[in-house]
Amino acid sequence: MTRLAIIHTGGTIASKPVASGGVAPQASPLDLIQALPELGNYTLTVLQPYQLPSPHITPQHMHTLRNLVLELAGHHDGIVVTHGTDTLEETAFYLHLTLREEVSVALTGSMRHALEPSWDGPGNLWGAAVAATHPLSRGRGPLVVFGGDVFDARTVTKTHSTALDSFGGYPGPIGRVDSNGQEPELHYFNKPERMQAFDPPHANAHVEILYTYAGWKGEGVSEALERSDGLVIAAMGTGNVPAEVLPLVAHSQKPVVIATRTHAGPVLPVYGYPGGFRTLLDAGCIPASFLSAHKARILLIVLLSLGYSREKMMEAFRKVVA
Numbered sequence: 001m002t003r004l005a006i007i008h009t010g011g012t013i014a015s016k017p018v019a020s021g022g023v024a025p026q027a028s029p030l031d032l033i034q035a036l037p038e039l040g041n042y043t044l045t046v047l048q049p050y051q052l053p054s055p056h057i058t059p060q061h062m063h064t065l066r067n068l069v070l071e072l073a074g075h076h077d078g079i080v081v082t083h084g085t086d087t088l089e090e091t092a093f094y095l096h097l098t099l100r101e102e103v104s105v106a107l108t109g110s111m112r113h114a115l116e117p118s119w120d121g122p123g124n125l126w127g128a129a130v131a132a133t134h135p136l137s138r139g140r141g142p143l144v145v146f147g148g149d150v151f152d153a154r155t156v157t158k159t160h161s162t163a164l165d166s167f168g169g170y171p172g173p174i175g176r177v178d179s180n181g182q183e184p185e186l187h188y189f190n191k192p193e194r195m196q197a198f199d200p201p202h203a204n205a206h207v208e209i210l211y212t213y214a215g216w217k218g219e220g221v222s223e224a225l226e227r228s229d230g231l232v233i234a235a236m237g238t239g240n241v242p243a244e245v246l247p248l249v250a251h252s253q254k255p256v257v258i259a260t261r262t263h264a265g266p267v268l269p270v271y272g273y274p275g276g277f278r279t280l281l282d283a284g285c286i287p288a289s290f291l292s293a294h295k296a297r298i299l300l301i302v303l304l305s306l307g308y309s310r311e312k313m314m315e316a317f318r319k320v321v322a
């Protein structure tokens with residue numbers, strides 16, 4: 001039988017109403033497993049290293065998870081990680097950066113909890129189990145499976161705060177898992193670009209993100225640089241910031257990465273006015289390429305933990321999109 005490991009980490013897929021009000025992750029992993037009889041077709045290993053709402057997930061949790069996946073990978077055909085959806089893409093990207101592409105791992109979650117009439121947990125778990133263990137998935141790196149769509153971990157993002165099909169991103173799904181009524185059908189349209197797998201010793205670097213807005217004069221930049229190991233700025237358009245921000249980040253001893261706050265596309269050195277991305281680049285800032293600010297932060301944490309120089313960081317960010 002196919003050997004499947006399911007690692008439960010919390011999120012709405014593991015949530016139910018709590019006495020103090022609202023819902024929180026506290027369901028037993030068995031509730032979810034029992035809701036999906038199809039799991040009887042697998043030899044299962046079930047683990048729960050922590051049970052958290054995903055806003056409580058830290059890079060250290062991601063590192064623990066990565067080590068657990070590595071331990072399990074040798075003796076399983078596939079690994080599923082259930083996770084809260086709010087930060088699922090950050091965990092998926094940490095795994096993308098730190099696992100070799102042969103490791104078959106699929107992350108999923110749910111938007112509604114087990115006591116709601118349209119709980120999407122079992123269906124999503126089914127799709128993730130199929131994708132994680134399917135021979136066609138091998139070599140595609142960590143996947144995110146949601147509502148039947150299969151995404152690569154680098155480009156996927158949560159696009160809606162409540163919809164059941166809340167995951168998307170640019171350029172979109174790389175595959176699709178459906179049932180033909182009797183058995184699963186998995187199809188791929190694309191193979192994600194891969195990059196070198198980093199082997200970080202920990203994920204303890206402290207990296208902050210600041211978000212630009214019209215009229216920002218750089219409030220918070222100096223303080224953030226002072227207390228952190230590095231800073232990511234979610235800049236405007238192709239990587240531009242108000243003129244006042246340029247001197248605050250220019251030639252900083254600590255790395256300053258520039259991402260775009262738009263929902264797709266790269267940063268590019270188009271504009272040469274003060275604060276235009278070309279001037280930030282000349283002042284030593286690092287381009288995040290196509291990465292969102294929160295994924296650029298994950299990569300910067302990995303590179304800082306490896307002690308990379310600014311030049312090596314530039315190179316690593318350049319290679320994120322081969």
Ligand SMILES: NC(=O)C[C@H](N)C(=O)O
Pocket residue numbers: 010011012013052053054055083084085086087109110111112
């Ligand atoms: N749908 C979800 O899982 C959202 C939840 N707040 C979480 O990320 O833990």
